[in-house]
Amino acid sequence: MAEITASDIDKILREKLASLQTNVETREFGQVIQIGDGIARVNGLKSAMAGELLEFVAHDGTTVYGLAQNLEEDEVGAVLLGDYTLIKENDEVHTTGRVVEVPCGKSLLGRVVNPLGIPLDGKGPIEAEGYRPVEFRAPGVIERQPVHEPVQTGLIAIDAMIPIGRGQRELIIGDRQTGKTSIGIDTIINQKGKGMICIYVAIGQKASTVATVVEALESHGALDYTIIVSAPASTSAPLQYIAPMAGAAMGEYFMYNGDDGQPASATNPGGHVLCVYDDLSKQAVAYRQMSLTLRRPPGREAYPGDVFYLHSRLLERAVKLNDKNGAGSLTALPIIETQGGDVSAYIPTNVISITDGQIFLQQDLFMQGQRPAVNVGISVSRVGGSAQIKAMKQVAGTLRLDLAAYRELQAFSQFGSDLDKATQQQLSRGARMTELLKQGRFAAMDVEDQVVAIFAGDQGFLDGMPVSDTLRFRDDLVQYMHTVRKDLKDKIATEKQLTDQIKEELLEAITTFKQSFIIAKK
Amino acid sequence: MPRNRLLIKKEIDAYAEVLLEMGESNDSVYSISAQLEEMKKVVNMHPGLREVLANDSIDENTRVTVMHEVFKEFDVELIKFVIFMAERRDIALLPRVAERYDQMVQDKFDVAILDVATVIPLDDELREKIKNKFAAQFGKEIVLREHVDAWLLGGMNVRANGRRVDCCTATRIERIRAELSSVSTGGER
Numbered sequence: 001m002a003e004i005t006a007s008d009i010d011k012i013l014r015e016k017l018a019s020l021q022t023n024v025e026t027r028e029f030g031q032v033i034q035i036g037d038g039i040a041r042v043n044g045l046k047s048a049m050a051g052e053l054l055e056f057v058a059h060d061g062t063t064v065y066g067l068a069q070n071l072e073e074d075e076v077g078a079v080l081l082g083d084y085t086l087i088k089e090n091d092e093v094h095t096t097g098r099v100v101e102v103p104c105g106k107s108l109l110g111r112v113v114n115p116l117g118i119p120l121d122g123k124g125p126i127e128a129e130g131y132r133p134v135e136f137r138a139p140g141v142i143e144r145q146p147v148h149e150p151v152q153t154g155l156i157a158i159d160a161m162i163p164i165g166r167g168q169r170e171l172i173i174g175d176r177q178t179g180k181t182s183i184g185i186d187t188i189i190n191q192k193g194k195g196m197i198c199i200y201v202a203i204g205q206k207a208s209t210v211a212t213v214v215e216a217l218e219s220h221g222a223l224d225y226t227i228i229v230s231a232p233a234s235t236s237a238p239l240q241y242i243a244p245m246a247g248a249a250m251g252e253y254f255m256y257n258g259d260d261g262q263p264a265s266a267t268n269p270g271g272h273v274l275c276v277y278d279d280l281s282k283q284a285v286a287y288r289q290m291s292l293t294l295r296r297p298p299g300r301e302a303y304p305g306d307v308f309y310l311h312s313r314l315l316e317r318a319v320k321l322n323d324k325n326g327a328g329s330l331t332a333l334p335i336i337e338t339q340g341g342d343v344s345a346y347i348p349t350n351v352i353s354i355t356d357g358q359i360f361l362q363q364d365l366f367m368q369g370q371r372p373a374v375n376v377g378i379s380v381s382r383v384g385g386s387a388q389i390k391a392m393k394q395v396a397g398t399l400r401l402d403l404a405a406y407r408e409l410q411a412f413s414q415f416g417s418d419l420d421k422a423t424q425q426q427l428s429r430g431a432r433m434t435e436l437l438k439q440g441r442f443a444a445m446d447v448e449d450q451v452v453a454i455f456a457g458d459q460g461f462l463d464g465m466p467v468s469d470t471l472r473f474r475d476d477l478v479q480y481m482h483t484v485r486k487d488l489k490d491k492i493a494t495e496k497q498l499t500d501q502i503k504e505e506l507l508e509a510i511t512t513f514k515q516s517f518i519i520a521k522k
Numbered sequence: 523m524p525r526n527r528l529l530i531k532k533e534i535d536a537y538a539e540v541l542l543e544m545g546e547s548n549d550s551v552y553s554i555s556a557q558l559e560e561m562k563k564v565v566n567m568h569p570g571l572r573e574v575l576a577n578d579s580i581d582e583n584t585r586v587t588v589m590h591e592v593f594k595e596f597d598v599e600l601i602k603f604v605i606f607m608a609e610r611r612d613i614a615l616l617p618r619v620a621e622r623y624d625q626m627v628q629d630k631f632d633v634a635i636l637d638v639a640t641v642i643p644l645d646d647e648l649r650e651k652i653k654n655k656f657a658a659q660f661g662k663e664i665v666l667r668e669h670v671d672a673w674l675l676g677g678m679n680v681r682a683n684g685r686r687v688d689c690c691t692a693t694r695i696e697r698i699r700a701e702l703s704s705v706s707t708g709g710e711r
Contacts, residue, residue, distance in 0.1 A: 015561040016701050029681075033566060033617075043617060044684045061696055073527060074618050090567050 030093045032056065033075065038084045039065060039293045040238050042076045042093045051135055054078050055094040058086040066093070067100060067238060070294050077294045079238040081116065082392055101248045104253030105129025105261070109197070112214055112228040115239045115246040121214075129261055132249040134242050138316035143323040147356075150387045151274060151331050154190030154444020155183065157374045157437040160396035160454055161403075163358055165387025166272055166329035167320025171334045173280055173343065174361030178373050180335045182358065182441055184276035185213060187333065189222045190444035197254045198226040199275045203240050203284030207232040210433075220442060233259060233282075235494055240286035244277045248330070251275050255321065255328035263326075270321060270328025280311060280334035283346045301346045308350045315354050344515035357381035358386060371438060390497035395454045399433070406430025425463075432462040435470035448492045449478045455498070456510050462517045473517060480513045534615055537607065538622040542630070544599060551627055555635060556667045557596050558620040562605065564592065565616050575608040582609065634660040637681040639669040639690075656680070 030044025040056065045068075047217045048054065054066040054076075064087055070077030080087065081100075103117035106130050114122040115134075119126055147165035164170045168294040172180045181231055200217075202210045210230045219221045227250055231243035254271035264270030277283070284307055292302035299305045311334075318332035335356065336348050341363065343352065352358055357380045366373035385393050409427055413419055419427070436457045439445070445453070456462065462470055481489045488505055495502065541558075565572055574580060574588055586605055592599050607613050624635055624663075636645035636656055638644065644652070644666075653664040660682075676691035 013702060017698070019697060020701055024687060025693070026685060026687045028685050030684070031566065046684050061699065063700075073531075074621075089569060 028095045031090045037293045040078045045076045053096045053098045056087045057092045100134040101131040103128030108222045108227045111164050113241040134245045136453045139319050147320045147383045153187040157448045161400045162379045165383045169315045169318045169332040169355040171355040171358040175363045178361035178366050189220045197273045199247045201229040201252045203243045226484050237286040237289040270326030272332045277334045281337045296419040394498045448460040485509045535620045562620045564618045575613040633665045634662045635665050638666045638672045640678040
């Protein structure tokens with residue numbers, strides 16, 4: 001750490017005094033008439049705007065910022081973003097003419113910040129390249145283009161059957177302890193070297209959980225391209241409320257600007273961003289608390305009437321911009337926690353209807369050892385094949401349907417044992433393919449490896465083997481392709497499709513590998 | 523049960539009109555305005571007083587005594603008026619009535635009411651200077667409500683229509699304090 005000398009301090013103080021504005025200040029002002037639960041009622045402020053940043057001046061001169069929410073005839077209802085215990089009745093409030101903004105830029109990468117952009121990781125102050133408003137209009141139809149590039153999660157079950165595209169909004173939904181966060185974190189880790197900026201927004205979580213996430217990202221070298229916005233359960237409801245929007249604002253900076261920091265255009269491509277909002281149910285709860293204390297009328301499950309709009313305007317900011325606007329993208333992975341698997345509750349149905357698909361995680365699958373515990377039957381991606389490389393489409397085209405048929409047969413077969421050969425074959429294949437989709441944490445696979453694994457299963461290479469050998473076979477095959485047949489793996493990566501020649505070579509390679517696998521096993 | 527806001531607005535208008543009539547008949551329009559402003563401040567600053575005045579379980583005589591005690595330097599008619607408001611459980615409307623009253627006075631007499639706070643009382647020369655300066659800005663005759671506030675240390679504060687021109691020494695010193703205390707040589711806040 002650099003040493004601080006008396007002359008440094010003297011210099012900084014002189015600079016500060018030189019830049020001091022001593023002109024007469026004309027400002028609109030009001031007074032706090034009531035305060036409690038982080039909510040203030042302020043009289044005056046006739047020209048306050050909805051969502052405007054308000055300055056509350058405490059008795060000791062400390063400034064606490066607030067957000068104008070309810071604009072009523074004779075008063076303004078505001079939520080406080082800082083330490084509201086400092087503010088008392090009759091304290092002064094000023095309008096600022098600004099909305100809430102957060103610092104943005106590359107200097108935030110690798111940092112843990114609160115929803116106002118203040119660092120929480122003890123790594124020193126952040127020199128922001130710019131500021132962006134927390135609330136920002138989502139791009140219109142003309143500025144967009146259809147989603148067509150994949151976001152590789154590294155998880156076979158998702159990349160093969162529920163593909164996510166850059167600019168898509170894919171919901172991750174499930175009960176507690178079903179691996180929702182793990183999917184988000186694995187996806188972030190898998191973006192290494194893919195030119196994607198990742199933003200992980202932790203809302204209403206335990207601070208220790210956030211620390212674990214930071215640790216995981218750091219140990220896998222993913223922190224360098226990730227910003228963590230942390231609003232743990234101990235922060236005030238307003239901060240939890242703005243956290244996902246702050247994360248989106250930080251992400252938008254990279255999408256709307258090129259690498260040089262200048263606005264993105266046809267010649268200056270914008271960046272690609274992945275935002276994980278973990279989780280929006282807690283944000284909705286924070287918003288409900290705010291709304292109830294602001295005396296807004298409660299609706300279903302006591303949520304305010306505009307909770308749908310809260311989530312829709314956030315998720316509409318996920319976009320794939322057209323080439324004229326730099327072709328940047330912001331992919332959103334919102335997470336929703338259900339209670340007892342009830343997806344028909346208010347917030348889950350809202351977010352399901354807003355997003356372009358959902359990944360359902362089920363507790364019973366998780367307990368059976370199917371991890372990620374994705375229920376591929378009811379999980380869906382509405383962007384579909386356009387977010388997959390052709391090779392994946394070729395091998396995984398019918399996988400969803402095959403697995404659906406397998407599950408149906410599996411349920412039916414429990415009633416009797418007299419099954420014809422074709423059915424037995426289908427059950428055997430289904431069991432192995434289901435096994436093939438299992439993946440541990442931090443064990444992301446390249447898309448080429450996924451293609452090879454599914455190809456092997458689809459071509460019946462797993463059929464004669466015990467189900468328990470499936471995972472070892474898959475992992476060894478991937479290893480084999482990385483070492484012995486790297487040429488073939490590279491060919492798939494370059495061509496991005498399985499030509500007849502590649503298919504032939506692949507069949508030959510897998511056959512050779514299988515022989516050695518069986519010999520090694522014996 | 524919450525009342526209709528339009529009805530409340532009409533009620534506020536009625537209170538303000540009565541006050542204006544009272545002021546005109548006693549030739550105390552501006553004095554009422556100044557006293558209402560002070561009353562508003564006192565009621566705002568003391569939530570306990572607000573509760574006592576609006577509390578039905580406290581007998582009327584006690585409430586009247588409290589009012590006389592708190593506002594003993596104010597106009598007797600005005601105190602009666604505020605007690606009447608309290609009896610009708612409308613004391614919470616006092617700040618809005620005061621605001622509406624000022625609005626009516628400004629509209630009716632085509633003047634602008636300015637609150638001027640200084641450390642020492644204004645002399646005639648300064649009073650004229652202030653009036654002339656703001657008359658040019660507002661395009662109206664200026665009526666000053668003068669306040670003495672030692673906290674300002676120097677200079678003055680002028681308030682009108684919810685805006686404030688702040689040129690007091692205390693604010694400038696406060697600004698310097700805030701600027702210097704935000705000096706950072708590294709580390710997080």
